[in-house]
Amino acid sequence: MQDISVIVTDLDNTLYDWFEMWYTSFNRMLSSLVNQSGIRQDILEKEIHQVFQRHGTSEYEFLIQELPSLRIKHPGEDLIKIYAPAIQAYRNARLETYHLYPTVLDTLKILKEIGCLITGYTESRSCYTLLRVKKLKLDGLLDFLYTPPDHDIPSSQRKIYNLDKYKTTETIHRHTRENELKPNPILLKGIISEIGAKPEETIYIGDSLMKDIQMAQQAKVKDVYAKYGASQNLKAYELLRRVSHWPDKDVKLEEKEFCRFGKINPNYILNNKFSEILDLFNFVHKKRRG
Secondary structure, three states: OOEEOEEEEOOEOOOEOHHHHHHHHHHHHHHHHHHHHOOOHHHHHHHHHHHHHHHOOOOOOOOHHHOHHHHHHOOOOOHHHHOHHHHHHHHHHHHHHOOEOOOHHHHHHHHHHHOOEEEEEOOOOHHHHHHHHHHOOOEOOEOEEEEOOOOOOOHHHOOOOOHHHHOOOOOEEEEOOOOOOOOOHHHHHHHHHHOOOOHHHEEEEEOOHHHHHHHHHHOOOEEEEEHHHOOOOHHHHHHHHHHOOOOHHHHHHHHHHOOOOOOOOOOEEEOOOHHHHHHOOEEOOOOOOO
């Protein structure tokens, strides 16, 4: 077995089921909006897609306030108060789905006790990722966390929107540059260098063949495919595609990914659970610089 002292891991659908979190909460909110407003779902979906693309995230917290159909229906009124049931449905669903995949927490604790350097790297915006990291007790288990910066906060919300509550207390949080998306082997190599590591002592874990595995291979980093994180709910995936902030070209690439396994061949695969990495490598203490 190879000695490994550094783990860089994707978060969404690798450490936890982001897709379940997103779909369950978003679908309940959308159904509530349709039922209460009487506006057709396909109309709302198109407007949501435009808002998500404008802000570069499919988790935009101020979505309801920016939907044109709702603003036209209730001119000058407080949409947050009117559609409070939809917001509450969203929040309740999120609380129901906040959980790590089985074995993730125990495996990270084992790696931490060994003295491995553990870094999270995700495309999800800072505030949403930091909230999950804190709620799922990953603060401190991750030594470093790399995320894109947050989207702009509407001026009407800046006084009451406290970003400090999202900050980690132990994990060192750093931003990637805006619009730097996977697969980006240069960015991955930069992260590895910045945390004081070398590619040959590092593994990268992720659930996407196109974004994660291809990137790791191009960066000459040992790639580990979290196959268990692949979405099985095609109906839910179709909804995400219709409203997602993803550029159209990326959606088309994602469609092809289901047929690309023969072209992007992972070197290591976690078929059923995160803890399988313990059987693939000999994890050792990371010697710090200096």
